[in-house]
Amino acid sequence: MNAETPVIQINDLHKAYGSLEVLKGVSLSAPRGHVTSLIGSSGSGKSTLLRCCNLLEDSQQGDVIFKGEPVKWKGTGHHRRPADAKQVLRIRTNLSMVFQQFNLWAHMSILQNVMEAPLTVLGRDRAEVEKAARGYLEKVGIGDKCDAYPAQLSGGQQQRAAIARALCMEPEALLFDEPTSALDPELEQEVVRVIKDLAGEGRTMMIVTHDMKLAADVSDHVVFLHQGLIEEQGPPETLFGAPESERLQGFLSATQAA
Numbered sequence: 001m002n003a004e005t006p007v008i009q010i011n012d013l014h015k016a017y018g019s020l021e022v023l024k025g026v027s028l029s030a031p032r033g034h035v036t037s038l039i040g041s042s043g044s045g046k047s048t049l050l051r052c053c054n055l056l057e058d059s060q061q062g063d064v065i066f067k068g069e070p071v072k073w074k075g076t077g078h079h080r081r082p083a084d085a086k087q088v089l090r091i092r093t094n095l096s097m098v099f100q101q102f103n104l105w106a107h108m109s110i111l112q113n114v115m116e117a118p119l120t121v122l123g124r125d126r127a128e129v130e131k132a133a134r135g136y137l138e139k140v141g142i143g144d145k146c147d148a149y150p151a152q153l154s155g156g157q158q159q160r161a162a163i164a165r166a167l168c169m170e171p172e173a174l175l176f177d178e179p180t181s182a183l184d185p186e187l188e189q190e191v192v193r194v195i196k197d198l199a200g201e202g203r204t205m206m207i208v209t210h211d212m213k214l215a216a217d218v219s220d221h222v223v224f225l226h227q228g229l230i231e232e233q234g235p236p237e238t239l240f241g242a243p244e245s246e247r248l249q250g251f252l253s254a255t256q257a258a
């Protein structure tokens with residue numbers, strides 16, 4: 001792999017739930033060190049696309065390529081599944097996902113939440129993982145919350161804990177699905193700040209967001225999905241400043257009016 005090889009590449013991906021076609025041939029790549037944002041109306045397939053990237057969802061046709069390594073499949077169409085469980089685990093642990101609803105374990109302290117996957121999935125040394133976990137919690141501004149439980153934190157703090165947990169896997173890329181949508185506006189900003197810091201460090205990220213300001217501020221590349229197809233894509237200046245497609249123009253004016 002050379003520096004030009006994207007961390008994630010998707011070629012002509014098709015995904016249906018039963019007879020509902022959700023992705024109708026999407027091609028996309030997430031180059032190393034770049035922030036790629038996915039925008040589009042509710043139901044356009046943004047979450048599905050993100051989940052197909054780290055193999056949380058199966059797809060029926062097309063390629064998913066991680067650092068130049070194509071996912072191996074067995075079967076075809078609705079019977080297509082990844083053929084190599086080890087490959088799936090390797091890819092998934094390298095593409096850490098941050099969800100809208102944080103998904104922290106309620107019965108574990110914040111520190112334990114951050115340490116859990118590196119210990120159990122990667123089998124890393126406990127002392128090293130603890131040091132790293134404390135460092136990432138410090139980095140996202142909640143170093144003082146190590147011993148607290150999720151229910152004792154605000155939504156913004158919980159989401160920052162979830163970001164620290166994703167970082168502690170030391171992944172090749174971070175995938176965010178609406179990381180700020182469950183938060184009140186004032187808590188949203190503290191999470192946006194962390195995401196901006198990560199973008200500034202040159203981390204590879206894919207972000208599904210309804211927050212056009214966030215997408216405009218952090219992205220190198222913005223992709224507008226419409227009914228399972230890429231309708232328009234480009235640098236944020238063009239996409240937000242001079243959108244070509246009428247659908248994108250309509251989407252942007254509706255979002256700005258909201």
Ligand SMILES: Nc1ncnc2c1ncn2[C@@H]1O[C@H](COP(=O)(O)OP(=O)(O)OP(=O)(O)O)[C@@H](O)[C@H]1O
Binds near residue numbers: 042043
């Ligand atoms: N597990 C599932 N089973 C059946 N249909 C699903 C499933 N998940 C999503 N869908 C359908 O797939 C389509 C795309 O959903 P997806 O969640 O990818 O949209 P989205 O762009 O992320 O929307 P939102 O902005 O509301 O989060 C929708 O019509 C949705 O109802």
Ligand SMILES: [Mg+2]
Binds near residue numbers: 046047048208
């Ligand atoms: Mg979604």
